Amino acid sequence: MGSRKAPAEVKRALQRAAVEVVAREGIRGLTYRSAAHAAGVTTGAVQHHFSSIDDLLRSSLDWVLEESAENGLLGARAGIFAAGSDVRKRFAESSDIQIFQYRLVVESARREELRPTVRRLYESYFGGVAKDLASVGAPSMEGLVSLVYYALDGMFLHQVADPEADPGAALDALRALLGAAGAAGGT
Structure with missing residues (x-):
């Protein structure tokens, strides 16, 4: 054989x-x-x-989303609920995936035919963040899912430029803000 x-x-x-x-x-x-x-x-x-x-790019994004879901890279658990050292480790293990996604996003600004693919990417991540925030009882407020996603996305983009950057303090602050928002919403 x-x-x-x-x-x-x-x-x-x-x-x-x-x-x-x-x-x-x-x-x-x-x-x-x-x-x-x-x-x-x-x-x-x-x-x-x-x-x-483009068919290969779209199909590769499908694989990326499957991998991200299986490895906990979709949603807030990959960022806000992780320690800074865990974020750096996850980035190191998935740097090609992260860089692929950012390059695809940037290219979609130039090539409109890639925008539906990128929209699907964002829908997956926003959905993952929404699910994770709901699972920990985060307050339900308009824009919160977007805010948390944008913070996490910026953190991962920073890891592209500087894999040694420590997002620990920023994650602690974000968790504290979410906790305070939840406490204020419950009063």
Whole structure:
């Protein structure tokens, strides 16, 4: 028997490879050839599974969202309810995923056809934050989910620029503000 991979394995390898290539070289660095090389397959395999580079990007985002959900990277638990050192560790373990997402967001400002993909990304994260905040009894106030998400998103973006940055004090302050808002809402 040969060591041929099943089609689903090849597709998954190509999704991971696309994330790696985009994180390392940017969206414009993602080609059939670069994805094939990173995945260890032929360019024909890329063309077989994906009709275009944008199709590969969208599919890779699907993989990213699955991975993020499985690894607790969606929602507030990855940030606000974690210690600063845990955030740095999670970022280090998922830096390609984080960088891929930021590059996709930036590229969508230039390419309107990517905006629905990015909207889906944000919907997933906002939904995760809303669920996590509700699970800890955070106050229900308009804009709170957005505020917490924006704080967490900024924290992860800062980790891209400086993986050694310690968000611990900011997370403590955010938790204290949420606690105070919850106490004020209950009076």
